[in-house]
Amino acid sequence: MKVAMVTTGQALRSGIGDYTRHMLPHLAKECELSVFVPPGQLEGESSGRPLRPLGELRPREHDHILYQLGNERAHAFMLPLIRTWGGTVVLHDWILFDLALAAFPALARGGVRGHLLALREGGLRQGLIYARNRWTRRRFRRTGLPGASPDQVASGASSFGQGWYGPEAEGRWSEPAAALVLPPEAHRLHFCATDSAGRSLRICNPRGQVVELGHDELVEGKEVTIELGVGGSGVVLLETSGARPTAEQVQLGDTRVLGTFFTHLSYTNDGGRQVLDLDSPAPAHGADHPLTADRFSLPLNRSIVRHADSFIVHSEHVARLVREERNAMTAVRRVPHGAQGVAVPEGGQSRAELRRELGLDDDWLSVSLFVSFGALQRHKRIDKLLAALGQARERGVDLRLVLAGALRVEEMDVESAVAQAGLTDAVIVTGYLAEEEIDPWIDAADVCVNLRGPSTGGTSGGLHRCLGRGRMVLASDLDEQGELPDSCVLKVAPGPGEVRALARVMEELALDPGRRRQYEAAACRYVEESCQWSRVARQYVTGLATFPHPRARRASLIKSAVAAADGG
Numbered sequence: 001m002k003v004a005m006v007t008t009g010q011a012l013r014s015g016i017g018d019y020t021r022h023m024l025p026h027l028a029k030e031c032e033l034s035v036f037v038p039p040g041q042l043e044g045e046s047s048g049r050p051l052r053p054l055g056e057l058r059p060r061e062h063d064h065i066l067y068q069l070g071n072e073r074a075h076a077f078m079l080p081l082i083r084t085w086g087g088t089v090v091l092h093d094w095i096l097f098d099l100a101l102a103a104f105p106a107l108a109r110g111g112v113r114g115h116l117l118a119l120r121e122g123g124l125r126q127g128l129i130y131a132r133n134r135w136t137r138r139r140f141r142r143t144g145l146p147g148a149s150p151d152q153v154a155s156g157a158s159s160f161g162q163g164w165y166g167p168e169a170e171g172r173w174s175e176p177a178a179a180l181v182l183p184p185e186a187h188r189l190h191f192c193a194t195d196s197a198g199r200s201l202r203i204c205n206p207r208g209q210v211v212e213l214g215h216d217e218l219v220e221g222k223e224v225t226i227e228l229g230v231g232g233s234g235v236v237l238l239e240t241s242g243a244r245p246t247a248e249q250v251q252l253g254d255t256r257v258l259g260t261f262f263t264h265l266s267y268t269n270d271g272g273r274q275v276l277d278l279d280s281p282a283p284a285h286g287a288d289h290p291l292t293a294d295r296f297s298l299p300l301n302r303s304i305v306r307h308a309d310s311f312i313v314h315s316e317h318v319a320r321l322v323r324e325e326r327n328a329m330t331a332v333r334r335v336p337h338g339a340q341g342v343a344v345p346e347g348g349q350s351r352a353e354l355r356r357e358l359g360l361d362d363d364w365l366s367v368s369l370f371v372s373f374g375a376l377q378r379h380k381r382i383d384k385l386l387a388a389l390g391q392a393r394e395r396g397v398d399l400r401l402v403l404a405g406a407l408r409v410e411e412m413d414v415e416s417a418v419a420q421a422g423l424t425d426a427v428i429v430t431g432y433l434a435e436e437e438i439d440p441w442i443d444a445a446d447v448c449v450n451l452r453g454p455s456t457g458g459t460s461g462g463l464h465r466c467l468g469r470g471r472m473v474l475a476s477d478l479d480e481q482g483e484l485p486d487s488c489v490l491k492v493a494p495g496p497g498e499v500r501a502l503a504r505v506m507e508e509l510a511l512d513p514g515r516r517r518q519y520e521a522a523a524c525r526y527v528e529e530s531c532q533w534s535r536v537a538r539q540y541v542t543g544l545a546t547f548p549h550p551r552a553r554r555a556s557l558i559k560s561a562v563a564a565a566d567g568g
Helices: 015-028 078-085 097-103 111-140 150-155 247-252 290-297 316-326 351-357 382-394 414-420 435-444 461-468 498-511 513-531 533-546 557-567
Strands: 002-006 032-037 049-053 064-069 088-091 164-167 172-174 177-181 188-194 200-204 210-213 223-227 235-241 261-269 272-275 310-313 331-334 368-373 399-404 427-429 447-450 473-476 489-492
Touching (some): 015 533, 064 078, 097 290, 111 290, 310 316, 310 533, 316 331, 368 498, 399 435, 414 427, 498 513
Parallel strands (some): 368 399, 473 489
Antiparallel strands (some): 164 172, 172 261, 261 272
C-alpha cells in the first residue's frame, strides 16, 4: 500500500507534530510511506523519513493521501488540497476555529463575505453566533473589542473581563476597549473615572444600549451612574475614544495604550451596593480577535468534514459528530491516541530522588505531588484546580501542585491567581518546558492532571504521555475523555460542584498511595494493550485498506471496464 502523508515540517513544533513524529517510523514499517510538507519546511527529516515538497505529490501515484490535521493555523494549506483531491483526514480536533481564521481571513474582517463564509463553514447555527458577535463588535467599531470567558459569565459573579491593566495605587487603567462581567440581576453601574487628554467614554450595557460620556463628564471624584436594565449576559463593554500614548508615557518608555482610569467601580442589585475590588488579579488583556469569545461555539470545520473521503479519529465522540455533520454513509475509523510505554526497572530512582534532581526543596520530596501539564490557558480550568487545592489544604492535607507549561498572560494571570489564593508556598509554575524536560516532571508526580472545559473535541496527547509513563491521570469528564478507562483515568465533571469534587478526590488520593499504585498499574496495562505506537500504525493501515481511494486517484468507469476486459 502506497501512502502519501501531508503534514508540517519538523521546525513547526506542536502537539500534532509530536504525534506525527512518534507515529511515523511505525507506520513506515506497515506501508510504503512518503511524507510531503509545504515549501520552506523541508529542513531535516521526520523520524528517518525524508521530507518531500508538496508540489511533488501526484495523487494517482498513491493508494491513499493521509492528512494530519487539527486546530492549528499552520494546517490551513491543507484545505484546498482536501477539497480538490479528497483523501483521509486524521482529525485531531473537532473545533477548528484557529485553522478557519487562518484559511479564510475574511472571517476575521467580517462584512458580507465574512458572514457568508461563517454560514458555509459552520451552517445556520454557527452563522447566527458569528452574526451576533459581529453585531456586538460593530457597536464599538474597533478591532480590539474585549470579551469574557464562558466561565466568567456562567459564574454569575462580578469580575474584570478582558482589556484591563494591573492595579495601581489609586485605581486601575482600562485598555481602549474593556469588559466588566456583572451578575445578571445588577441593574445599575456606578463608577468614578478620571479623564486624560480629552478622551471620551462609550458604555454598552448587557441589553445593547449605548451611553456616551464626554470628557467634561469624567471629572475626578464625580460618580457616574449608568442604568443596566435587568437580564442579559451581564457583560458591560467600555470604549475609550482618542486613546493614544501621551507625551509623558513616551518620555518614560511606557508603551501601553491607556483607556480610562477608574478610581471606583460598583453596581447595585436587590441586595444594595456591591463594590468591585480594583486590586483583584490582573485579568487577561484583550489581544485576541473578538471572535475568540465564541471560539468554543464555532467549529467552522465543514471544508474538512464535508470534503474529505474518510476519517481517522481518536474517539467515538468525534466519530459521531462527523457522521451527524455529513448525514451520509461515511468511512470513519476510531484509532486510539498513541503512547510510548516505558518499562520501569526494579530498584529505579524513587520519586523523592527525582524531585531532588528537579531542584525541589526538601519539604516537597515526600508530599503528594499533583502536576498539571500544558500551556496555562483559561479552558484548562486552572482556577478550579487552585480552588480545590486550597480547600484540600485547609483540611490539613499537605498537597503540592506544579503547573508545568507556558504562561499565557493574555488569557490568565496565573501567578497573581496563585498569590491571591494564598498558595505561593504550595504551587510551582515552571513556565515553558521543552519536550525533553517534560518526562522528569511526569516521573516525579504522584498524580498527573489534565482538566479541560469547554472541549475542542481533541484527545490529549499529553494525557496519553502520562499514562505511557505509568502515571494515573485526573481529568475532566468530557465526551472524548469520558471514553478513557476508569481504571487509570479518574474523571471529575466540569460545572457546579466541580471544585468540591476535585478537592475531595485530591484529598483521597493523597491519603491512599495503594489506590494510586492500582491506577498506575492499570495505566501501564492500557498503554501496552491498546496505545502502543506500533498498534496504532497497524490500525491505521487496517482502516486505510477498507477506505475508498481519494477522489483524485479513482479510475474512470471506462478505464475500469478496459482493465476488466483485459483481465478477462
